[in-house]
Amino acid sequence: MEKLLPAQNRLLKSKSSRLGGEFRGKLFVILCAVIMITATIAITIFLSTKGLQSFTKNGISIIEFLTSSKWDPTNKANPAYGVLPFIFGSFAVTILAALVAAPLGIGGAIFMTEIAPSWGRKILQPVVELLVGIPSVVYGFIGLTVLVPFIREHVGGLGFSLLSGMIVLAIMILPTITTIATDAMSSLPNHLREGSYALGATRWQTIRKVLVPAALPSLLTAIILGMARAFGEALAVQMVIGNVRDMPNSILDASATLTTIITLNMGHTTYGSVENNTLWSMGLILLIMSFAFILLIRYLSSRRKLR
Amino acid sequence: MNSKTADRLATGVFITIAIMITAILAGLFFYIFVNGFKYISFDFLTTPSSNVRAGGGIRDQLFNSFYILLITMLITVPIGVGGGIYMAEYAKPGKITDLIRTCIEVLSSLPSIVIGMFGLLVFVNTTGWGYTILGGALALTVFNLPTMVRTTEDAIRAVPQDLKEASLALGITHWHTIKTVILPTAFPAILTGAILAAGRVFGEAAALLFTAGLSTPRLDYTNWNPFSEQSPLNIFRPAETLAVHIWSVNTQGLIPDVEAVSSGSAAVLVISVLIFNLAARWIGRIIHKRITATK
Numbered sequence: 394m395e396k397l398l399p400a401q402n403r404l405l406k407s408k409s410s411r412l413g414g415e416f417r418g419k420l421f422v423i424l425c426a427v428i429m430i431t432a433t434i435a436i437t438i439f440l441s442t443k444g445l446q447s448f449t450k451n452g453i454s455i456i457e458f459l460t461s462s463k464w465d466p467t468n469k470a471n472p473a474y475g476v477l478p479f480i481f482g483s484f485a486v487t488i489l490a491a492l493v494a495a496p497l498g499i500g501g502a503i504f505m506t507e508i509a510p511s512w513g514r515k516i517l518q519p520v521v522e523l524l525v526g527i528p529s530v531v532y533g534f535i536g537l538t539v540l541v542p543f544i545r546e547h548v549g550g551l552g553f554s555l556l557s558g559m560i561v562l563a564i565m566i567l568p569t570i571t572t573i574a575t576d577a578m579s580s581l582p583n584h585l586r587e588g589s590y591a592l593g594a595t596r597w598q599t600i601r602k603v604l605v606p607a608a609l610p611s612l613l614t615a616i617i618l619g620m621a622r623a624f625g626e627a628l629a630v631q632m633v634i635g636n637v638r639d640m641p642n643s644i645l646d647a648s649a650t651l652t653t654i655i656t657l658n659m660g661h662t663t664y665g666s667v668e669n670n671t672l673w674s675m676g677l678i679l680l681i682m683s684f685a686f687i688l689l690i691r692y693l694s695s696r697r698k699l700r
Numbered sequence: 701m702n703s704k705t706a707d708r709l710a711t712g713v714f715i716t717i718a719i720m721i722t723a724i725l726a727g728l729f730f731y732i733f734v735n736g737f738k739y740i741s742f743d744f745l746t747t748p749s750s751n752v753r754a755g756g757g758i759r760d761q762l763f764n765s766f767y768i769l770l771i772t773m774l775i776t777v778p779i780g781v782g783g784g785i786y787m788a789e790y791a792k793p794g795k796i797t798d799l800i801r802t803c804i805e806v807l808s809s810l811p812s813i814v815i816g817m818f819g820l821l822v823f824v825n826t827t828g829w830g831y832t833i834l835g836g837a838l839a840l841t842v843f844n845l846p847t848m849v850r851t852t853e854d855a856i857r858a859v860p861q862d863l864k865e866a867s868l869a870l871g872i873t874h875w876h877t878i879k880t881v882i883l884p885t886a887f888p889a890i891l892t893g894a895i896l897a898a899g900r901v902f903g904e905a906a907a908l909l910f911t912a913g914l915s916t917p918r919l920d921y922t923n924w925n926p927f928s929e930q931s932p933l934n935i936f937r938p939a940e941t942l943a944v945h946i947w948s949v950n951t952q953g954l955i956p957d958v959e960a961v962s963s964g965s966a967a968v969l970v971i972s973v974l975i976f977n978l979a980a981r982w983i984g985r986i987i988h989k990r991i992t993a994t995k
Contacts, residue, residue: 418875422790425782426800429849432842433803436810436818443821500717508714517718520725526973527728528903530946531966535731537950538959564724571721595703597710618809625811627906628947652813652906659817659910664825676817683809 437680444677447474447670458674464638466668474671476651478640480678483650485641486555486630487623490562495616497563498570499605505571506578507600517571524568533629536561541633550645553635558648561629566619573618577611578604610693617693621686625679627652651675729970736967739960745968748919749945754957758965760916763932764833764939765902765972768912771837771935772901776844777894781883783845784852784890789878808846812906815843819911831938836912840901847900851893855886884991892984899976903969905943913938914948942969 447453453474461475501521505514536557545552581604589599605612635647636657655672662669747757783800791797819839829835859882867877883890916939919932926933940948946962946969949955 412873415873415875418878419790422782422786425779426786426791428779429783429803429807429845430800432845433806435822436807436815436842439821440814440818497717497721500714501721504714504718508711508718513718517721520722522977523729523974524721524725526899526903526970526977528905528943528969528973530903530905530943531732531970534946534950534962534966535728538963539731564728567721567724595707597707598703600710621809625813627811627813628909632947632950652811655813655817656906656909659820660914673817676814679811679814683811683814684806687805687809 440673440677440680443670443673444680445674447667447674451667451670453667453671458671462640466671472667474667476654476671476675476678478638479649479651479654479675481640482555482634482648483624483652485648486558486562486634486650487620489555489559489644490566490623491616491620493559493563494567494570494619498567498615498619499574499612501567501571502574502578503600503604505575507596507604518575521568521571524564525572529565529626529629530632532561532565533632536629536633544645548645550643551635551647553633553647554645555634555641555648556644557633558630558650559644561633562623562626565626565629566623569622570615570619573615574608574612577608577615580611581607610696614690614693617686617689621683624682624686625652627656631656651679655679732963732967732970735963736970739964740967744964749916749961750955752954754955754960756955756957756961758942758945758961758968760919760932761940761942761945761965762968763919764912764916765941765943767932768833768836768840768908768939768941769898769902771833772840772844773894773898775837775841776848776897779841780845780848781852781890783849784856785878785883787849787853788856789874789882804846804849807842808850810843812843812904813909815839816907816910818842819907823911829936831911831913831915832936833912833939834935836908836939836941837935839907839911840904843904843907844897844901847897848894851897852886852890855889855893856882858889859885888984888988888991891987892980895976895980895983899973899980902976903943903973905941905947908941908944909947912941912944914940914944914952916940 448455448458458474458476459480460477461473462477463473463475464478465471465473501517505517540557540560541552543552544550544554544557548556550556585603585607586599589603594602630650631653634649634653636649636653637647638649641648655675658668659672662672744757745762746759747755748759749761750756787797787800791800816839819835819842823832823835823838824830827835863881863885864877867881868874872880917937918930920930921932923931924933925931926935928934929937942965946965949958949961955961
C-alpha cells in the first residue's frame with residue numbers, strides 16, 4: 394500500500410513532520426531562555442518586595458536602619474534595628490581580603506605567564522583549580538580548627554576576629570583572582586613584550602611599565618569579581634568571625650557581616666516578624682551590592698574596549 | 701638600585717608568591733587528609749548521625765548529598781543545554797539577547813545565600829512545602845544554571861562551522877542539524893562542564909540551609925516508595941547534606957565528637973569533589989577520543 398502513495402504526498406508528509414520537530418525544538422530552547430529571564434526577574438521582584446517590608450509595613454526608618462549602629466531586635470521595650478556594624482563588617486572583611494589576595498593572585502598570574510610560562514603554569518594551574526574545588530564550609534571548618542586557635546595563642550584576642558575572616562576569605566577568592574588575571578596577562582599581544590625587551594628593558598621593567606598597565610582594566614575586573622565573591626560568602630565567614638553585634642575597634646575584634654547575621658538568625662526567627670523582615674532587608678542590600686559589582690565590571694570592560 | 705638587581709629581586713618575589721600559593725594548597729590538603737582519614741571507616745559511612753551522642757556517622761547526609769545532586773542535575777542539564785543552544789544558535793544580536801546575557805551574569809554573580817533566601821521565600825513558604833529536597837534542588841538549579849548555559853554555549857561555538865554548513869547544505873533543517881551533528885560533537889565538552897558543575901553543587905551549603913533544611917527524618921532504606929515519609933527517595937522530605945552537616949555540627953551541634961565528625965565529613969567531601977574533577981577530565985578525554993578521529 395505504501396508504494397501506491399504518490400511521491401509528492403510522502404515527501405510533503407515527511408517535510409511537515411520535520412518542520413514540526415523544528416518548531417518544537419525552537420520552542421524548547423526559547424522556553425529555556427525564558428526560564429532564565431523569569432528566574433532573574435522573579436528573584437529581583439520577590440527579594441525587593443520582601444526586603445522593603447520592614448520599611449513599609451513595620452515602619453522602620455531606612456536612614457536609621459542604614460546608619461544606626463545599635464542592633465537590638467529582641468529588646469521588647471525599645472527594639473533597635475541599626476545594621477551599620479554589619480555593613481561595615483562586610484565591607485571591611487571584603488576589602489581586607491582583597492588587599493591580601495590581589496597581590497598574591499596577580500603575582501601568581503605573572504609567575505605563570507611571564508616568569509615560567511612552561512613548567513610554572515603546569516604546576517600552578519592545577520593548584521589553582523584544586524583550590525576552587527574545596528567547598529566553602531571546609532575552608533570555614535579549617536579556619537575554625539586551625540586559624541582561630543592559632544590567632545588566639547600567637548596574636549591575641551579571642552581568635553574569632555576580622556583577621557580570621559580576612560585570611561579565610563583571601564584564600565577563598567585567591568583562585569578567582571588568579572584565574573582571571575592569568576587570562577588577562579596571557580591575552581596581551583606578544584609584540585608589547587618584544588617591543589619592550591627590544592628597548593633594553595629588563596623583565597621587571599617590562600612587567601611594571603608595560604604589561605600591568607596594559608592589562609589593568611582586566612586585572613581590576615579580576616579583583617572586583619573576587620570581592621563580589623567575598624562579599625556574598627556566608628558560612629565560611631560565619632564560622633570564624635565571631636558574630637557580635639558591636640562595631641569592631643581593631644582587626645583582632647570579633648565582628649559580624651550581613652551574610653553571617655542572616656545565616657545565624659534566619660532559622661530561629663518567626664517568618665513575618667519584624668526581626669525576620671529586617672533580615673530580608675539585609676538580603677536586599679546583598680542583592681543591590683551584587684548588582685553594583687556587575688555595573689562596576691561593565692564599566693571596566695567598556696573602558697577596556699575603548700583602548 | 702641597579703635595574704638588574706631590581707629584576708632579580710622581582711623574580712624572587714614572584715617565585716615566592718607561587719611557592720606560597722602552592723604551599724597553601726598543600727597545607728590545606730595535608731590537614732584535611734591527615735585529620736580526616738583517621739575517622740573515615742565503613743562504620744562512619746554507614747551509621748546514621750546522632751544529635752547528642754558521640755559516634756554518629758554520615759550515612760543519611762552522604763545519601764542526601766548525592767540524591768539532591770542527582771535531582772539538581774536532572775533539572776539543570778536540560779534547561780542549561782537548551783539555554784546554551786538558544787544563545788549559540790538562535791539568539792540574534794539585539795536587545796533580547798543582551799537581556800538574557802545580563803540575566804546570566806546576574807544569576808552567576810548572586811551570592812549563594814541570596815539564592816537560598818529566594819528559595820526560602822518561593823519554594824518553602826509560598827508553595828507551602830516546607831523544607832524539601834525538591835526545594836533545595838530548585839535553589840541549586842538557579843545557582844547552577846548560568847554555568848551550564850555558558851559551558852554549553854562555549855562547547856557549541858567550538859564546533860567547527862564546516863560541519864554545520866555541510867549539514868545545512870544537504871538540506872537538513874536547523875534543529876535536526878543541532879540534534880544530530882552539533883550536539884554530538886559538543887557532547888564531551890558539555891559533559892565535562894556538567895561534571896565540574898556537579899562538583900560545585902556537591903560542596904554548596906549556603907543555598908541549602910533554608911531550602912533543604914538542617915534535619916533528616918529517620919530513613920528506612922528498604923522502603924523504595926517515593927511517596928512514603930520514611931523513604932529515602934521521597935523528594936518532599938527535609939534533607940541535610942554533607943556540607944550543611946559540617947556547618948551545623950560546628951555551629952549549633954551538641955555532640956561531643958564534633959572535631960571527628962567534621963574532619964571525616966570534610967575529607968569525604970573534598971575526596972568526592974576531587975573525584976568529580978578527575979572524572980570530568982578523564983571521561984571528557986575518553987569520549988573525545990572515541991567519537992573524533994584525534995589521538
